[in-house]
Amino acid sequence: MDKLVELIGKNGLIFGFVVIGFVFIIGDILSKTVFRSKIPGSAVSIFLGLVLGYLGGLWTDGEKGISDLSLFAGVGILGGSMFRDFTIVATALGANLELIRKAGWLGLVSLLIGIILFFILGVSIAFAWGIRDAASLCTIGAGACTYIVGPITGAAVGASSEVIALSIAIGVVKTIAVTIFTPIAAKKIGLFSPESAMAFGGIMGTSSGVAAGLAATDPKLVPYGAVTATFYTGVGCLLCPSLFYLILTFFF
Amino acid sequence: MTIYGVALLALAFILGQWVGVLLGDWLGIQANVGGVGFAMTFLMLGKEWLVQKNQMSPEMTGGIAFWSKMYIPVVIAMAASLNVKSAVSSGSLALIAGIIPVLAGFLIFPWIMKKFHPRYHG
Numbered sequence: 001m002d003k004l005v006e007l008i009g010k011n012g013l014i015f016g017f018v019v020i021g022f023v024f025i026i027g028d029i030l031s032k033t034v035f036r037s038k039i040p041g042s043a044v045s046i047f048l049g050l051v052l053g054y055l056g057g058l059w060t061d062g063e064k065g066i067s068d069l070s071l072f073a074g075v076g077i078l079g080g081s082m083f084r085d086f087t088i089v090a091t092a093l094g095a096n097l098e099l100i101r102k103a104g105w106l107g108l109v110s111l112l113i114g115i116i117l118f119f120i121l122g123v124s125i126a127f128a129w130g131i132r133d134a135a136s137l138c139t140i141g142a143g144a145c146t147y148i149v150g151p152i153t154g155a156a157v158g159a160s161s162e163v164i165a166l167s168i169a170i171g172v173v174k175t176i177a178v179t180i181f182t183p184i185a186a187k188k189i190g191l192f193s194p195e196s197a198m199a200f201g202g203i204m205g206t207s208s209g210v211a212a213g214l215a216a217t218d219p220k221l222v223p224y225g226a227v228t229a230t231f232y233t234g235v236g237c238l239l240c241p242s243l244f245y246l247i248l249t250f251f252f
Numbered sequence: 253m254t255i256y257g258v259a260l261l262a263l264a265f266i267l268g269q270w271v272g273v274l275l276g277d278w279l280g281i282q283a284n285v286g287g288v289g290f291a292m293t294f295l296m297l298g299k300e301w302l303v304q305k306n307q308m309s310p311e312m313t314g315g316i317a318f319w320s321k322m323y324i325p326v327v328i329a330m331a332a333s334l335n336v337k338s339a340v341s342s343g344s345l346a347l348i349a350g351i352i353p354v355l356a357g358f359l360i361f362p363w364i365m366k367k368f369h370p371r372y373h374g
Contacts (some may be wrong), residue, residue, distance in 0.1 A: 020325045021331075042324045049331030057337025068334040075346035086290050087326045089265050090319035093299065100293075109368050117360065121353040129345050140345075144353050152282060163254030166346060172339035173350025179331065181354060189361045190361055203357045207288070208334075212327045222323065227289045233283030234276060 012074030019075055023048050043183045043216030047063065049079075050176060071180045088211055088226045095223035096194065103195040107228035110202030115236050117206070118144045118242055122170065134245065134252040135159045139167045140241040147171025149236035175209035182213025186225035191217065194224040201225035205232030257315025260302075264295035 020097045027045025031037060035044065052075075053065030062068030067076025077083070078165075122144025123137045131137055139159040143150030143166065150167025153159075159167075182200075186192070191200055201210045201224065210229040214221045268291020272284040279285065295316070302308040339346065 016329060017325075020329050020332075023328055024325065027328075027362060032345045045324070045328050046331050049328040050334065050336050052332040053334045053336035054340065056332070057335060062336045065331075065333045065336060072332075075329045076333045078326055079331070079333040083322075083326045084330055085269070085291070086261070086265055087319050087323035088288055089268065089295055090261055090316050091323055092295045093313070093316045093320050095310055097293070097296040097300065103369075106368050110364055113360070113364060114357065117356060118353045121356055122349050125345070125349045125352060128330070140349060144349050148283065166342065169335075169339050169342040169346040170349045172335055173346055174354055175334065176336065176339060177354040178349045181358065182319040185358050189358055190365060191361070195369060196365055199369070200361060201319065203361055203364065204354070208327075211323075212331060215327055219324065223292060227292055230272075230288035233285040234272070234279075234281070234283050237276075237281045237283040238279055238285070 004192040008071060009073075013077045014074065016072070016074030016076075016078040019072060020078065023052070039183070042219075046179060046212050046216055050179070070218035084208065084211070085172065088207075088222070091219075091223040091226065094220065095227070099194050100198070100224065100227055103198045103224075106195060107198040107202045110199040111205075111228055111231055111235060112202075114203035114205050115145055115232065115239060116204070118174075119236075119240060123248070132252060134248040136163045137252065138147060138240060138245045138248050141161050141244065142236065143167025143170035144174065145234050145236040145240065147169070148233045149174065149240055151235045153240040153245075157245050171206070175206045175212075178204050178206055178209030179212040179216070182210075183216040191221070194221065197221035198228050201227065201229035203233065205229055205236070207233065253309070254311050254315040256309075257312035257317075258310070258319070259315075260298050261295060261316045261319060264298055265291045267291065268294050 027048050028041035031039055031041040031044045056066030056068055059141050060068040064076050066072045119141040122141035126137050126140040135157040136159055138157050139154035142153035147168045150171050151164050154164035154167055204210050207229045210225045214225045269287040270288025271290040275285040276283045
């Protein structure tokens with residue numbers, strides 16, 4: 001047994017493939033039996049992934065979910081930004097460049113509306129919670145955009161480390177919420193075409209959440225959502241600590 | 253050759269991320285601006301070019317297709333590596349500021365499609 005654990009430690013990524021394969025089998029079985037195929041196996045599996053992330057945090061008090069357990073460190077490599085971005089780029093194989101070019105302006109409009117909407121709502125909710133200084137408000141509003149915009153903005157405007165940690169938590173909640181709600185809401189909001197996926201990626205922004213949510217809805221939409229969502233964090237990091245912060249300082 | 257496909261994907265990835273980082277640098281922010289989007293564009297352009305030159309073999313496409321199919325497993329691994337516990341337990345402000353704007357996004361989405369995408373009118 002010791003030898004096996006040592007072997008897994010040395011080949012973490014390979015063991016990660018086994019673990020995720022196993023999660024997928026369970027997700028598929030649950031989808032077919034408990035949910036009578038109404039919720040796709042990939043959606044159930046992604047949710048199971050979130051449960052594993054929660055359990056990992058519970059057992060280790062770490063920050064990287066199940067991958068904080070040394071046995072499952074490979075899951076963290078597989079789910080890290082390198083593989084995430086690499087596989088998202090690969091989905092472009094099935095995308096239509098002409099379609100993306102045509103819907104480009106729709107993506108741009110939704111990108112700007114999305115960032116402004118999330119920032120304003122984040123700031124308003126923080127205000128309702130009694131927070132009154134511009135730096136904290138701005139950081140929380142930025143956290144409502146993504147969990148990367150939050151800490152980058154917080155560092156730039158000089159927010160306290162508690163507020164920065166809070167902004168990361170808000171961003172992670174957003175990612176989880178988008179992951180879970182997208183497949184549920186997709187039909188009702190008319191999210192079925194490549195154009196609508198591009199607008200959706202622009203409004204929601206969180207690359208991980210949009211990608212996971214669309215994967216659970218219809219994998220064909222993933223590249224279209226990803227192509228706009230990828231600009232969200234960058235544009236958010238551009239606007240939040242500069243223009244948006246400046247506007248906030250007029251009021252607070 | 254399968255490796256040609258993987259190499260094309262990897263090259264597009266590196267070049268795209270590079271453009272994203274350079275753009276971020278140029279804008280004066282410590283973030284990658286659209287690296288994935290640029291990489292996807294490079295991959296699509298590269299593929300188109302090879303298809304036109306009749307150099308895109310099925311094995312080569314397979315080298316890219318494998319990675320695009322690995323996408324959902326990677327997303328599951330990503331979900332399992334998120335700090336879910338702290339997100340759920342860091343108080344009501346985190347939960348509300350994380351969820352309410354997402355719901356608002358879902359509500360505003362059909363309006364944006366109708367307003368800015370003519371084909372959806374009426």
